[in-house]
């Protein structure tokens with residue numbers, strides 16, 4: 001079952017902090033030339049908010065200790081950890097979790 005997450009035009013530039021529609025957990029929506037990526041909004045290291053992290057060339061960098069995460073896989077090239085990704089699709093300007 002798809003869950004409506006937000007509208008594409010709600011993004012502030014390339015990102016939006018929102019919540020999982022069921023759990024209320026914070027989610028980070030990022031947009032780049034590859035599309036839309038939905039990820040946990042807190043770093044798996046020490047739970048720093050990732051909203052303010054640098055996002056460039058598909059890599060999100062945690063602002064706290066600079067661990068990097070590939071937004072397509074959630075994997076980090078720096079540590080054996082993974083940032084939770086949420087499969088999503090965009091239809092008629094609405095981002096859905098699928």
Ligand code: FES
Pocket residue numbers: 043044045046047048062063064065066067
């Ligand atoms: S809290 Fe993100 S790298 Fe440490």
